[in-house]
Amino acid sequence: MKIDVQELKREGQIDVAEVVSLPRVAELVVDIEAVDDVHVSVHATYRQPLIEVDGCLRTVVHYRCSRCLGSFARPLEAPLHETYTLSADSVDDEIRQVADDEIDLTPELEQAMFLAIDERPLCSETCRGLCPVCGCNRNERDCSCDTHTIDPRLEALKGLLSDGPSE
Known part of the structure; x- marks a missing residue:
């Protein structure tokens, strides 16, 4: 998912909604068998020299239970809050620098998913394993x-x- 920086500068703010695939999440997390397509909606605002991106991603994650090893699926919703700058003088580690005319949100979407997934997924709280x-x-x-x-x-x-x- 990408945001066109030139369009954002002209408009001041834009809304983007897409369905993306994030297969690396399932590849890198042992307890995840698969991740359905991710529905992403973001609102980007340009306030010279900052670009603020706020949004949400929704999907269904197919887990393997950490107690009984059974498969189950659970919906996942994760917030997305990122700040970018067009200035080369930024010293804040929380603000990412924009290198060209578009912002690729894929790494940030993956990070939001990694933070939202269950660390030790259980098919139910009463799972006996x-x-x-x-x-x-x-x-x-x-x-x-x-x-x-x-x-x-x-x-x-x-x-x-x-x-x-x-x-």
């Missing part, structure tokens, strides 16, 4: 595996508790 012994999905069926573990440092004490008092 996989059994650590047999690997079955405990959301689908129960297993009879003994998942109670004893700290290896206390393993020697296990015999004292099971034998009972000796006389």
Whole structure:
């Protein structure tokens, strides 16, 4: 998605709406299987020498649950707030410099997506995950595996508790 700087200077402000594809998000995040096309709408305002871009992006993200490894989809909405300058004298790290007659918003859109995605996606808050012994999905069926573990440092004490008092 690009903003024409010359048009923005003439008009003072412009609105841009596009549907873009951001495949790198799914490629770089392990728990994401795919990302649907992203609907982006932005409002750009020119105030010499600054260009302010505000907008929103909406899509559906297809995740892999971090507990049970099942697939699920969830809508995602992320805000976009960026400031650019036409001046070469900017010392503010938050303000990006415009090098030519257009602004490519793709890196900023990807960054907004990375900040908005679930860090540890769960298919539901009550997801029971996989059994650590047999690997079955405990959301689908129960297993009879003994998942109670004893700290290896206390393993020697296990015999004292099971034998009972000796006389």
